[in-house]
Each structure stands twice: as C-alpha cells, then as structure tokens.
Amino acid sequence: MVRGNARFVAGEPRHPRQDVEHRNEVAIAQTPRAALFGCSDSRLAAEIIFDKGLGDLFVVRNAGQVISDSVIGSLEYAVAVLKVSLIVVLGHDECGAVAAAIASQGADATPLPPHIVRLIEPIIPAVHRVVGDGAVDPQSVDAELVGREHLRDTVAELLEKSELIGDAIAAGELAIVGANYRLSQGTVAPDVIVGPATDGDA
Known part of the structure; x- marks a missing residue:
C-alpha cells in the first residue's frame, strides 16, 4: 500500500488487477490482503x-470513520473469514464530520438532524481534548x-470493542495502522501502529 500510494502521489499509477481476466478470477472468491476503514468523503477512494x-x-x-456495530462486524468478517493481516483506519484533513463536530460545540450552534448528531458524537471528545477547559x-x-x-x-475503540480483533493482534496475526490522508498532496502518513505491521503488509 505504501508503494501504491507513492505511485499515486507521483502521478504514475499502474491501475493493477483491473483487467477483464482478473475480474473473472476474483468473481469466484475474494482474498484481500488488507481491510480499510475510512471516511466516506468522495475524495477518499481507497483503491x-x-x-x-x-x-x-x-x-x-x-462519514468521519466512526465506529459502529456494522463497522466492527465487517472488520471482524475481514479478519476471521477473509484472513486479512492488516486493517488500515484512514482519516483525512478537511473532514466534514470533524468540522460538524467542532461547529456543534459552539455557543450559538445550529441544531443538526438527529442522525447526524449521533454520527458525530464520538468525535466530540476529541474536540474538547484539543480545546481544553472552557467554551x-x-x-x-x-x-x-x-x-x-x-x-x-477510533483505533482504540476498535480494539476495546472487538475481542476477535484484539486476539488476532495478540496472536501476531494482525496489525492495525491508523493513518492520515492529505487531500492536496495525496499522501498517506501513518500515525498509530498496533501489532506486527511489516513492509510486506504494505
């Protein structure tokens, strides 16, 4: 994944495994090497x-790569059934969910629809840690x-709520990398690494 991102940044993508023959091959079964949990921002197309x-x-x-039961279940499926050895949790700058969480804490904040409120709630503790005490x-x-x-x-919550994922990391079968994507540069920079991540995983 590191090498692929470097090609993307340099403007030299190879677009591998996107031909008709490979499409027919993977129609039978999928064997991904990694799972990626990221924001649904339209500029964050993982492949x-x-x-x-x-x-x-x-x-x-x-939106906002927020942990939920469906996210945990999907990632557990990737680990237990598809046998991925790496989970990448990908955040990015200029995130709308982060901006909404920040704005929601202002004294004169406009009320948000209830589903959006529930979505951004897990981001609010990060707002207050950055701001500190006070308004x-x-x-x-x-x-x-x-x-x-x-x-x-997000990485900490995933580990806390999924015994299956925690056990896979403890067994040396899985690593989690939390990384940040820069929209303008196209670069991905690791921020948190849990477990035995190697160049082979990338």
Whole structure:
C-alpha cells in the first residue's frame, strides 16, 4: 500500500488487477490482503489512493470513520473469514464530520438532524481534548488536531470493542495502522501502529 500510494502521489499509477481476466478470477472468491476503514468523503477512494485493483482491499466507509456495530462486524468478517493481516483506519484533513463536530460545540450552534448528531458524537471528545477547559470557539479550533485525536480514538475503540480483533493482534496475526490522508498532496502518513505491521503488509 505504501508503494501504491507513492505511485499515486507521483502521478504514475499502474491501475493493477483491473483487467477483464482478473475480474473473472476474483468473481469466484475474494482474498484481500488488507481491510480499510475510512471516511466516506468522495475524495477518499481507497483503491485509487493506494493504486490497487479488484479484490485487493476490503473497504468499509462511513462519514468521519466512526465506529459502529456494522463497522466492527465487517472488520471482524475481514479478519476471521477473509484472513486479512492488516486493517488500515484512514482519516483525512478537511473532514466534514470533524468540522460538524467542532461547529456543534459552539455557543450559538445550529441544531443538526438527529442522525447526524449521533454520527458525530464520538468525535466530540476529541474536540474538547484539543480545546481544553472552557467554551469552544469553532473558528479557533485546529481541525487537523481534532482529526488526529479522533483517528487515535477510533483505533482504540476498535480494539476495546472487538475481542476477535484484539486476539488476532495478540496472536501476531494482525496489525492495525491508523493513518492520515492529505487531500492536496495525496499522501498517506501513518500515525498509530498496533501489532506486527511489516513492509510486506504494505
């Protein structure tokens, strides 16, 4: 994945395993090497960012990469059934969910629809850790810092809530990498690594 991202950044993608023959091969069964849990932002297309092809990545996405039962179940399926050895949790700058979480804490915040409120609730603790004590002025909050804090919270929550994933890491069968994507540069930078991640996983 590191090499694929480097090709994407350089503007030299190979678009591997996207031909008709490979499409027919993976129609029988999937054997992805990694799972990716990322934000559903339209600019965060995993197979493009990492220059991967059909069957390479098992991708789970929602706004703000927020842990839920469906996310955990999907990732557990990737580990237990598909036998992936790597989970990448991918956040990014200029995240709308992070911006909404920050804005929601302002004194004169506009009320949000209830489903959006529930979606951004897990991001709010990161807002307050970055701001510290006192009132939140959304205009002065460093959204990138909030995003990084939320990414770390997401990895920690995944480990806390999934015994299966924790056991796979303890057994040396799985690693989790929390990483941040820069929209303008196209680069992916690891921030948190849990378990035996290797160059082979990348």
